[in-house]
Amino acid sequence: MSTERGNLSINSENIFPIIKKWLYSDHDIFVRELISNGCDAITKLKKLEIMGEADIPEDTHYKVVVTINPEEKTICFSDNGVGMTAEEVKEYINQIAFSGAKKFIETYKDKASDDQIIGHFGLGFYSAFMVADKVTINTLSWQKDAAPVYWESEGGLEYEMREGSRSERGTDITLHLNEDSYEFSNEYRVKEVINKYCSFMPVEIYFENANAPKEKEKDKDKDKDKKAEDEAPKPLNDTTPLWTKHPNDCTEEEYKKFYREVFHDYKEPLFWIHLNMDYPFNLKGILYFPKINTEYDSIEGVIKLYSNQVFIADNIKEVTPEFLMLLKGVIDCPDLPLNVSRSALQNDGFVRKISDYITKKVADKLSGMYKVERENYENFWDDISPFIKFGCLKDDKFSDKMKDFIIYKNLEGKYITLDDYIEAAKSKSFDDKKEEDKSTDEGKEKTDSSSTEDDQELKEDEKVTVYYITDEKQQSQYINMFKEAGLDAVYLTHNIDQPFITHVEYKNQKVRFMRIDADITDSFRDETKKKDKKLLKNNTEAMTKLFRKVLGKEKLEVKVEKLKNDKVSSVITLSEESRRMQDMMRMYNMGAMDDSMFAGGETLVLNANHKLVQYIIANENSEHTPMICEQLYDLAYLSHKPLEPEAMTRFIQRSNEIMLLLAQ
Ligand SMILES: Nc1ncnc2c1ncn2[C@@H]1O[C@H](COP(=O)(O)OP(=O)(O)OP(=O)(O)O)[C@@H](O)[C@H]1O
Numbered sequence: 001m002s003t004e005r006g007n008l009s010i011n012s013e014n015i016f017p018i019i020k021k022w023l024y025s026d027h028d029i030f031v032r033e034l035i036s037n038g039c040d041a042i043t044k045l046k047k048l049e050i051m052g053e054a055d056i057p058e059d060t061h062y063k064v065v066v067t068i069n070p071e072e073k074t075i076c077f078s079d080n081g082v083g084m085t086a087e088e089v090k091e092y093i094n095q096i097a098f099s100g101a102k103k104f105i106e107t108y109k110d111k112a113s114d115d116q117i118i119g120h121f122g123l124g125f126y127s128a129f130m131v132a133d134k135v136t137i138n139t140l141s142w143q144k145d146a147a148p149v150y151w152e153s154e155g156g157l158e159y160e161m162r163e164g165s166r167s168e169r170g171t172d173i174t175l176h177l178n179e180d181s182y183e184f185s186n187e188y189r190v191k192e193v194i195n196k197y198c199s200f201m202p203v204e205i206y207f208e209n210a211n212a213p214k215e216k217e218k219d220k221d222k223d224k225d226k227k228a229e230d231e232a233p234k235p236l237n238d239t240t241p242l243w244t245k246h247p248n249d250c251t252e253e254e255y256k257k258f259y260r261e262v263f264h265d266y267k268e269p270l271f272w273i274h275l276n277m278d279y280p281f282n283l284k285g286i287l288y289f290p291k292i293n294t295e296y297d298s299i300e301g302v303i304k305l306y307s308n309q310v311f312i313a314d315n316i317k318e319v320t321p322e323f324l325m326l327l328k329g330v331i332d333c334p335d336l337p338l339n340v341s342r343s344a345l346q347n348d349g350f351v352r353k354i355s356d357y358i359t360k361k362v363a364d365k366l367s368g369m370y371k372v373e374r375e376n377y378e379n380f381w382d383d384i385s386p387f388i389k390f391g392c393l394k395d396d397k398f399s400d401k402m403k404d405f406i407i408y409k410n411l412e413g414k415y416i417t418l419d420d421y422i423e424a425a426k427s428k429s430f431d432d433k434k435e436e437d438k439s440t441d442e443g444k445e446k447t448d449s450s451s452t453e454d455d456q457e458l459k460e461d462e463k464v465t466v467y468y469i470t471d472e473k474q475q476s477q478y479i480n481m482f483k484e485a486g487l488d489a490v491y492l493t494h495n496i497d498q499p500f501i502t503h504v505e506y507k508n509q510k511v512r513f514m515r516i517d518a519d520i521t522d523s524f525r526d527e528t529k530k531k532d533k534k535l536l537k538n539n540t541e542a543m544t545k546l547f548r549k550v551l552g553k554e555k556l557e558v559k560v561e562k563l564k565n566d567k568v569s570s571v572i573t574l575s576e577e578s579r580r581m582q583d584m585m586r587m588y589n590m591g592a593m594d595d596s597m598f599a600g601g602e603t604l605v606l607n608a609n610h611k612l613v614q615y616i617i618a619n620e621n622s623e624h625t626p627m628i629c630e631q632l633y634d635l636a637y638l639s640h641k642p643l644e645p646e647a648m649t650r651f652i653q654r655s656n657e658i659m660l661l662l663a664q
C-alpha cells in the first residue's frame with residue numbers, strides 16, 4: 001500500500017476552540033469513547049464467530065488493554081477485536097469519524113452550554129484530539145489475508161496512512177498527550193476515569209504501566225502455579241453487572257453488595273426494585289430505597305444512567321422521573337437516543353415512555369408489597385413515605401396508582417388507609433347522630449340571617465375531617481382530649497406532609513385535613529339545649545370584650561363552649577387555613593416573623609363547665625378577674641408552645657401572687 005494523505009476539510013480556526021470548549025469539565029470522556037470502541041470491535045467479532053463467518057481460536061481471551069507510558073506521555077488502547085482493513089480505515093476513520101466531527105462542530109459551534117449535549121456521544125474516536133496532539137492507529141483486520149494498516153494524524157486536521165507492522169488481529173490506538181493533558185499518563189488518574197465510565201463494560205479491561213519495573217525475576221522459588229494465580233492480572237471492570245442478570249438469579253446478598261460497591265453506602269438499603277424488560281424497549285436496572293438515618297438527613301439519591309453498560313451520566317432528569325432521583329440506582333437503556341441535545345430529549349416521546357415505565361414499575365412494586373407483604377410495608381413506611389409522597393406531588397400518574405396504598409399511623413399506632421379513617425369517622429358520627437336525633441327540634445331553630453352561612457357549613461360538613469398531629473409533644477393536651485372522646489387522628493410529622501395533605505384534599509374532595517388543635521369538634525361539646533345556646537352566645541360576647549380589654553389584644557377571638565371534659569378550663573385553637581398560610585409564609589421566609597404562631601386565626605375557647613370560667617362570667621368586675629383572665633390565656637397558650645420570655649416572667653409572678661392569695 002502506498003502512503004495516502006488527506007485532510008479534514010474544515011476551517012482550523014473554528015475547530016480547536018470548539019473542541020477545547022466541548023466538555024471542558026469532563027474531557028476525560030475520550031477514555032470511555034476509545035474503550036467502548038474496543039469493546040464494540042470485540043462484540044462484532046464475537047457475532048461474526050457465532051454466525052460462522054470468522055474462525056477464532058478457542059482459547060482467545062478477549063480484552064481491552066489500556067497502557068500508559070508516563071515517560072513518553074502516551075496512553076494506548078488495544079483490543080483484539082475485528083480490526084480494520086485499509087478500506088475500513090478510510091471509510092470509518094477518514095470519512096465517518098472525521099465527517100462526524102465536522103457535523104458535530106457545525107451543530108454545536110453556536111451552543112454555549114456544555115449541558116446541551118447529553119452523554120456527549122457522537123464524536124467517538126475523534127474525542128482523542130481533545131487531549132492529544134498526535135494520534136496513531138495500528139490495526140490488523142480479522143479478514144483473511146488482510147494487510148496491517150498504520151494511520152496517524154497530528155492535530156486532527158490532516159492524516160496519513162500506510163502499510164503497518166501489526167501482526168496480531170486487533171487495533172492499537174495511541175495518543176501522544178498534549179501538554180495540558182499529561183494527567184492521562186498517570187496511573188491513578190487513568191484508573192479513576194476507567195472506574196467512572198467503564199466499571200460495567202461488557203469486555204474485560206486491563207491496565208498496564210509501560211514504565212513499571214518488571215518483577216518477573218523476583219520470587220523465583222515460589223511455587224509456580226500459586227505464583228501464576230497470585231499475579232494473574234485482574235480486569236478493572238465487572239463485565240456482567242447485577243442488573244444484566246435475571247432477578248431470579250440474584251441473591252439478596254448480591255443486591256446488597258452491589259449497592260455497597262456502587263454507592264459506597266454502608267447502610268443497608270431497605271429494599272430494591274429490579275427492572276428487567278425487553279419489550280417494547282430494552283431497559284434494565286435496579287432501584288434501591290435507601291435507609292434514611294434521621295429525619296434531619298437530607299435525602300440525596302443518585303441514579304446512574306448506562307447505555308449498553310457504558311456509563312452516560314448521573315441523574316439525567318429527562319429519563320429518570322424526578323422523584324426517583326431521591327433513590328439510588330442504575331438504569332441501563334441501550335435504545336436511548338443519546339447523541340441529541342437535552343431539550344430534544346425532553347420532547348422525545350420515547351424518552352417519556354421510559355420515564356413513565358419506570359414510574360409504573362415502582363408503583364407496581366410498592367402496591368404489590370402493600371398487598372402481599374403488608375407487615376414489611378408498614379415497617380418500611382416511615383422511611384419510604386417521604387419518597388412516595390414526593391412522588392405523588394411530582395407525578396400525577398404515580399399519585400393515581402399509589403392513592404390506595406398510602407397509609408397513616410393513627411393514635412393507636414396502627415397503620416390505616418384514608419378509607420379506613422373515613423369509614424371509622426362515618427360510623428362514629430352515625431352513632432353520635434343517633435344520640436342527637438333524640439332532640440331534633442332544636443336543629444330547626446335557625447334564623448334567616450344566618451342561613452347562607454349555614455348552607456356553606458353544610459357543604460363543608462359533607463366532608464370528612466381527618467385530624468392530624470404534627471408534633472406529639474406540643475399537641476399532647478389535644479391528643480389526650482381526642483383519646484378521651486374516642487376520636488382518632490393520624491401522625492403527619494414530616495416536612496413533606498403539609499404539601500402532601502393539600503394534594504390529597506385536591507385529589508379527594510370528600511376529605512379535609514385539620515390539625516388536632518384546629519377546632520373544637522362536636523365530640524368535645526356537651527349537648528346544648530336551645531336556651532343554653534342563647535346563653536353561651538351572650539357569654540361569648542361578654543367574654544370577648546373582657547379578654548380583649550384585659551390582654552390588650554384587639555383581635556382576639558373568644559368563644560364560650562360547654563366542653564365535656566370539665567377539667568379543661570381554656571384551650572387555644574388555631575384555624576387550619578391561617579396556620580397553613582403562616583407555615584407557608586415561614587417556609588418561603590416571607591412576612592412577619594413576629595409573635596409567629598399567634599399572628600391571627602387563633603381562638604381562645606373557654607369551657608363554661610369549668611368553675612373558674614363560671615366565676616369570671618358571674619364576676620366580670622371582681623378585683624381578681626383580670627388576673628384570672630390572664631392566667632387562663634397563658635395556660636392555654638402554654639399547651640401550644642412555650643411562652644415568650646416576657647410573658648413567662650409575668651406568668652411566674654402572677655402564679656406566685658395567686659398562691660399568696662391562697663395563703664392569706
Ligand atoms: N478499536 C476499533 N476497532 C475497530 N474499528 C474501530 C475501532 N475504533 C473505531 N472503529 C471504527 O471507526 C468507526 C468510527 O468510530 P467512532 O468512535 O468515531 O464512532 P462510533 O463508535 O461509530 O460511534 P460513537 O459516536 O457512538 O462512538 C466505528 O464505527 C468503527 O467502525
